[in-house]
Amino acid sequence: MSEVRQETVELWGGKLTVAVSVAGTGPPLLYLHQAAGLAWDPFLQHLTERHTVYAPQFPGTTLGDPYSIHVVDELSDMVLAYEELVRNLGLDNPVVVGQSFGGMLAAELAAHFPSLTDRLVLLAPLGLWRDDAPVTNLLAASAEQLPGILFHNPEVAKVAMAMPEDPETAVVAASQMVWSLGCAGKFIWPIPDRGLRRRLHRITSSTLIVWGRQDAFVPSRYASDFADLIAHSKVAMIEQSGHLPQVEQFDQTAAAVDEFLG
Amino acid sequence: MKVSIFGQAAYRYLPDDFAQHHDSVCDTPYSLVTKDGMYASVRHLIDELLFGARCGLDGVSITEHGQSSYDVMPNPNVVAGALAYVTEAEGLPVAVYPMGRSLGKSREPVKVAEEYALLDVMSGGRLVAGFPVGLSYDASINNGVPPIEVRGRFNENLDLVLRAWRDQIPFAFNGKHIQYPQVNIWPRPLQEQPPVWLTGIGNPATMQQVLERGFGFNFFGFAGSKLTAQRIFPRFWELAEQSNIPRNPYRVGFLQNVAVADTDAEAERLYGKHIEYAFHTGLGAIPAEKLSLPxxxxxxxxxxxLKDPADFGMYAQMRTASLRDLIDNGTVVVGSAATVRDQLTELCQQHGIGNLHAMLSFGSMPPELAKGNIKLFAEQVAPHLRKLWSDSGFEHHWWPERLGGKPAPATAKPGEKVSV
Known part of the structure; x- marks a missing residue:
């Protein structure tokens, strides 16, 4: 099993320090996590079997460094910061995988910098809006509503969303998670549409769009929108899954991604 | 001590089972409302505030809540405008005190500066200007501001408003959240600077800002003053002491629901169901996640x-709390004039409170009952409270000069930014 090591990368004129988890061997893969923060899960571990995975933590989501979210204000600047991160890490044509909010960032990165990657995997990305299938406002949901919004199977939700037993650790984890959601909110509130629809045509990478059929956060209806707007793309619809197919249906999701990455 | 009347335009005719089925903010169905009921709810509030002014109270006060059934007050300055004109026309020496326009949600801060300036002109210099950050649901759901930007927007907007009032020559404003090529508002306030008050919920950063910049500090006792006052005010005064700032009680304001009758028993009998209505269908029916968006x-x-939610008093139990619990925890001070006087005196004395904002009409109260409460309070309670700090040696720097205050300008430098 591949060891995860922690690196830090300075960028944005020295004003931003990004924590990056790195593991695996093989060609580089950049993984952009969901709004709640980076969790090193079996899917990431699986990706390390054939790639060197670089998983940066979105500014503000790193424990002990909450205020770096205030360093970058505009989405376009954040995309520039991520491009800088890729260069500073020395990644040459990395595979880019993004989940949910991270999927939106991944799509933005590929749309802004079409030559940055030639293989893109979007797991239920945010970034588009349809009046006939509105994205659920995750940040305004109650704690009781969250499992049902994120998961199809309540049993999986229970395990995936379990908090640490030690009360002190639970407080630290819960407050960091709330803050992390707030950090993403800077770029997805009030509506997770910052014009990505107008930019998706710029993506030239071969793209896999993965979606859980029963996604109650970002409806699977959006999969075909991404597919229609990205030239070289295909959709893998994962059955019996909510918003996190890599957690809820690991085998199906890993198989689809493995096949795409070859 | 200044004793004002505070009011919220609660919709007064909600069904008995409202709190079991609905929240009081954001998605409250408007189908519960009748046109007559809405007209009466807003009309009664304005009548009662004006009645309070005519009874000799020192200020009339309201605040801002959008898309809520417990306070139909999307812009308090509309009502403040009506009150400013009538009190001026009648020669009533009363402060017009919006607590006020929420600057965390405002995307039109120059409009706020202009509205307040116009109120100061209309009232002949009797404006007291409150600036709440804004409740999370109101700033972010009702007004679309990303929650993480609310505080920064508040700070920036406050800088802009104070500068727009003060600067005599037009200026450009290049903010992070808002830009204007030229700001030169007409009118400017009559007062050199209207007294500025911020409302806090216990956050030391807000208290620090109040102290550093020479503002007044308001705290609301809705969640139960017997639970919260002993936490919030000592925290404020301790911060003041650390900065060598004197314990001037006139710097602190406290909002308390109050219900007065001839006897203690009569007060509970008369007001009991309206107290329950007010808290069950008001603050109690705001879901926690709407007050604390990530x-x-x-x-x-x-x-x-998460470690200690006690700053929120009995808020978490409020939706179904018994009348006894609501009273015992101090969400309302209720009783005969003597009882109320004693309790309020003790509270204000203990915590160094020099401004009391009495909420005398609340929930489903019919206007006759509300006016009876206002009259008893104004005649038999307020006169005793007013003397409380007379011998303290302190002057009131946060009250209009025309009403006996000795305003001191806020200490903000032009364009000064406070931390995000």
């Missing part, structure tokens, strides 16, 4: 609240 509270604040 990013809206600093991460250290989230940690502090």
């Amino acid at each position: 990013g809206g509270i600093d991460i250290r604040g989230v940690q502090a609240l």
